[in-house]
Amino acid sequence: MAIDIKLKVNGTEHSATVEPRTLLVHLIRENLSMTGTHIGCDTSSCGACTVLIDGKSAKSCTILAVQANGKEITTVEGMATAEGLHPLQEGFHLNHALHCGFCTPGMMLRAVELLEKNPNPTEEEIRWGIAGNLCRCTGYNNIVKAIQWASAKMQDKELPSTEPEFV
Amino acid sequence: MIKCKTSKEIGGMGHSKKRKEDARFIQGKGNYVDDVKLPGMLYMDIVRSPYAYAKIKNIDATKALEIPGVIAVVTGKDLEKYNLHWMPTLMSDTQMVLPTDTVMYQAQEVAAVIATDRYIARDGKEAVMVDYEPMDPVMDPFEALNPDAPVLRSDKEGKTDNHIWNWKVGDKEKTEEIFSNADVVVKQQMHIPRIHVASIETCGCVASYDKVENHLTMYMTTQAPHAIRTVIALVAGHVGLTEEKIRVISPDIGGGFGGKVPVYPGYVIAIAVSFLTGAPIKWIEDRSENLQADSFARDYHITAEMAGTSDGKIQATRFKVLADHGYTDASANPSKFPTGLFSIGTGSYDYGAAYMEADAVYTNKPPGGVAYRCSFRVTEAVHAIERMTDMFARKVGKDPAQLRMENFIKKEDFPWASPTGWSYDSGDYHAGLQKAMDAIGYDDLRKEQLELRKEGKFLGIGISTFTEVVGAGPAQDFDILGIKMFDSAEIRVHPTGKAIARFGTKSQGQGHETTYAQIIAEELGIPMEHIQIEEGDTDTAPYGLGTYASRSTPTAGAAAAMAARKLRDKAKKIAAFLMEVSEEDLDWEPGKFFVKGAPEKSKTIQELIFAAYTNHPPGMEGGFEAVHYYDPPNLTFPSGAYICVAEVDAETCDIKVRRFVAIDDCGNIINPMIVQGQVHGGLTQGIAPAMYEELIYDKAGNILNGTFMDYLVPTAVESPSWETGHTITPAPHHPIGAKGVGESPTVGAPPAIVNAIVDAVSHLGIKHLEIPVTPFKLYKELKAVGYFNETA
Ligand code: FES
Ligand code: FES
Numbered sequence: 001m002a003i004d005i006k007l008k009v010n011g012t013e014h015s016a017t018v019e020p021r022t023l024l025v026h027l028i029r030e031n032l033s034m035t036g037t038h039i040g041c042d043t044s045s046c047g048a049c050t051v052l053i054d055g056k057s058a059k060s061c062t063i064l065a066v067q068a069n070g071k072e073i074t075t076v077e078g079m080a081t082a083e084g085l086h087p088l089q090e091g092f093h094l095n096h097a098l099h100c101g102f103c104t105p106g107m108m109l110r111a112v113e114l115l116e117k118n119p120n121p122t123e124e125e126i127r128w129g130i131a132g133n134l135c136r137c138t139g140y141n142n143i144v145k146a147i148q149w150a151s152a153k154m155q156d157k158e159l160p161s162t163e164p165e166f167v
Numbered sequence: 168m169i170k171c172k173t174s175k176e177i178g179g180m181g182h183s184k185k186r187k188e189d190a191r192f193i194q195g196k197g198n199y200v201d202d203v204k205l206p207g208m209l210y211m212d213i214v215r216s217p218y219a220y221a222k223i224k225n226i227d228a229t230k231a232l233e234i235p236g237v238i239a240v241v242t243g244k245d246l247e248k249y250n251l252h253w254m255p256t257l258m259s260d261t262q263m264v265l266p267t268d269t270v271m272y273q274a275q276e277v278a279a280v281i282a283t284d285r286y287i288a289r290d291g292k293e294a295v296m297v298d299y300e301p302m303d304p305v306m307d308p309f310e311a312l313n314p315d316a317p318v319l320r321s322d323k324e325g326k327t328d329n330h331i332w333n334w335k336v337g338d339k340e341k342t343e344e345i346f347s348n349a350d351v352v353v354k355q356q357m358h359i360p361r362i363h364v365a366s367i368e369t370c371g372c373v374a375s376y377d378k379v380e381n382h383l384t385m386y387m388t389t390q391a392p393h394a395i396r397t398v399i400a401l402v403a404g405h406v407g408l409t410e411e412k413i414r415v416i417s418p419d420i421g422g423g424f425g426g427k428v429p430v431y432p433g434y435v436i437a438i439a440v441s442f443l444t445g446a447p448i449k450w451i452e453d454r455s456e457n458l459q460a461d462s463f464a465r466d467y468h469i470t471a472e473m474a475g476t477s478d479g480k481i482q483a484t485r486f487k488v489l490a491d492h493g494y495t496d497a498s499a500n501p502s503k504f505p506t507g508l509f510s511i512g513t514g515s516y517d518y519g520a521a522y523m524e525a526d527a528v529y530t531n532k533p534p535g536g537v538a539y540r541c542s543f544r545v546t547e548a549v550h551a552i553e554r555m556t557d558m559f560a561r562k563v564g565k566d567p568a569q570l571r572m573e574n575f576i577k578k579e580d581f582p583w584a585s586p587t588g589w590s591y592d593s594g595d596y597h598a599g600l601q602k603a604m605d606a607i608g609y610d611d612l613r614k615e616q617l618e619l620r621k622e623g624k625f626l627g628i629g630i631s632t633f634t635e636v637v638g639a640g641p642a643q644d645f646d647i648l649g650i651k652m653f654d655s656a657e658i659r660v661h662p663t664g665k666a667i668a669r670f671g672t673k674s675q676g677q678g679h680e681t682t683y684a685q686i687i688a689e690e691l692g693i694p695m696e697h698i699q700i701e702e703g704d705t706d707t708a709p710y711g712l713g714t715y716a717s718r719s720t721p722t723a724g725a726a727a728a729m730a731a732r733k734l735r736d737k738a739k740k741i742a743a744f745l746m747e748v749s750e751e752d753l754d755w756e757p758g759k760f761f762v763k764g765a766p767e768k769s770k771t772i773q774e775l776i777f778a779a780y781t782n783h784p785p786g787m788e789g790g791f792e793a794v795h796y797y798d799p800p801n802l803t804f805p806s807g808a809y810i811c812v813a814e815v816d817a818e819t820c821d822i823k824v825r826r827f828v829a830i831d832d833c834g835n836i837i838n839p840m841i842v843q844g845q846v847h848g849g850l851t852q853g854i855a856p857a858m859y860e861e862l863i864y865d866k867a868g869n870i871l872n873g874t875f876m877d878y879l880v881p882t883a884v885e886s887p888s889w890e891t892g893h894t895i896t897p898a899p900h901h902p903i904g905a906k907g908v909g910e911s912p913t914v915g916a917p918p919a920i921v922n923a924i925v926d927a928v929s930h931l932g933i934k935h936l937e938i939p940v941t942p943f944k945l946y947k948e949l950k951a952v953g954y955f956n957e958t959a
Contacts, residue, residue, distance in 0.1 A: 035202035036195015040367040041454035045875035076195035100676030101192025102421030127883040139847030140883040166843040
């Protein structure tokens, strides 16, 4: 059985014919060929597949493609705008918040929602806020810094230094 | 502050340059193996054994083959026709690709299903019916050595037991003599449990065989593409797949940590199926398969002993190890070192006698002994020595920092000959520990600890002052399957002064595209932004043994510097020719040669490079390219001083790391930002085995936590906010004085954490805690020493 669905991804309308069991992450990666959304587990534990659905972060490995019918999806490919990189993308780069980059798209999209709900999170709030996203490389210190940096940037506040404190 | 020789624009060593590779990763444009899509590509899924030890009576694929879209089901019997059902491990042991009659561990590959899409492949996998006759597995390595234990590797001719190898090092008699006369001896049995690297990207490949050209392109998650090419040629050469017909491409890798060094059966099956069908085959394992079947790290049972004087002088150590390798020795050690570099376990201390012995055994667990951000058994060794040092300090009644200070090898005693045969290159252990103690406020913490104890609150301070050994290694002693462990760099500079450099290593997140460019910028004075780095394609990169065990900077980084120096020498000749002076009259400053005493007479490196193509001296070869294969004269010996402050809840036994200070000495630093990032990540992979991670098996051979639901990779909540710093003791024998850093924090952190937790509760009678130290384990130990009142 195949089902026709329509959804908006990064501002563009797409229609697709999918099986009822097709996962949203596979629709995005395979049918739509946007491979920035990653798969890191089979138990909804890692968050590498995180996208925004109607502005809310969600693990696209745990959502059926048919559930996304009529919804608006944002993936990492849709974060930058004509004006340039999203402050989180910039913040991750400047603060060395990525090593292998595999967790990065999901981590940034999770942080988009976090900052939307709480523009000035404390370190503790950031850590709990990204607890559904695993990173095996960075040890999280710099991810926290990157999110703090983006928070400042998004509110036109004074930007924290991006020099490493490694003396 | 790190002094930089080059300007910020050139961006040589010591500059915290932002990474060149980030642009693609933050925009979703990385190219990982699962992103590779080829025309006509088929998908492979793998049927796995539910039993740890069983005979295969029958495999019935009828139902699977009836599913539309299932193309084939491949079994061991199919591969046997081509003699592809077994393969060598990197330790010259043997491993099944697919079994023909017996399975040896739970989740072992039993058959492969090939289908037109990954969902159908999974349907096919569910529909393959396998008839097993289960047998009693051997799960305990000590029981594996019982004379009446079943011989697991009966496939090996003449094998009558489960023993793999015995290894020993050091002076046994001298050590025994010291032990029998010593004032004080401490002894502890400890287990370093099985853990899994669990990089967020699992393993996988796309094998694409072109029947017309008889050529294989293999996209795969490998940290060592050249070595893999050679291994494939060794395994499949007899069917016509010889080394020049194989191209291994290692695209972006989503974390490796050593788990992507071995050849897993899935890769070989994919190659075999592509070879037989001519279609590209994609195999991507899921997380549970990755955790349950891919090679594991650790699983060392260690009996550690330390002898010394009653006033706290360490005199000798003795370690005895039983290594559980699962059903095959799949370690990625240099071949002369079956237990890796475990003999570094004499640590950072000045004493003259040590003896170490290890035996390895087979059990019905998946292949073990690979890596977890350290493959060469340094972690196990450091855990043993750092735990014993603390136990010894406690026994003689000395502060563990003080005792370490008194026993450290002194800065002026390097190079230092260790009792197990190493020549430590350099170090300043006193400076490192002092810096860590100052940063954390050691003396105040000791006072606070006593105050809190009066209130019934438990605070512990734990130290680990470790010596690492990395950069394998000198060709004389180090090889993998006979291939010497040198590494390579090739630099091509274009006429306009921009360069591309290629390497035999392969970054999995370490930032090579940035750091290698900085090394070349340092030596040649070309801005690092103008140097493009490429790795991971065996058709274009020079041969190298890959990236693991913190070897890239010590080997390939050195090769980059040496190749760049060849080019600088050439540039000097061109400069002498152009300015009509002799070479001796020239001096170098990053970016240009100038005439001594007349600095206004100079030629920039860009001018000299252009001249190499347009106006080079007669008799000189044109062009501006160099290649270097670097064979290190010695290993490098990074070190670190780590201090952990842990709080233990007196009622719930909850453990919290309040602070953690890590001072690392990795010699000269190429990029402080990246070194710090490596330390952060490594520390998190240090707290993980210390407090959270362990793969647990029951007696029947079932893995009890083989998914991300129950294998506890630390999140941002469990990870403390790491405090980091450095000291610098350059490696005297290394062209740029660098030592390597990736492994250090994973090696050094666990004993600091355990020492802190033990320290928090030592006054209640706790002497040792096994990792991972969980609240429940701690509760049981405290109960055993009578801390919890039964009736309460
Ligand atoms: S892939 Fe791990 S949570 Fe979705
Ligand atoms: S950067 Fe590698 S998993 Fe986060």
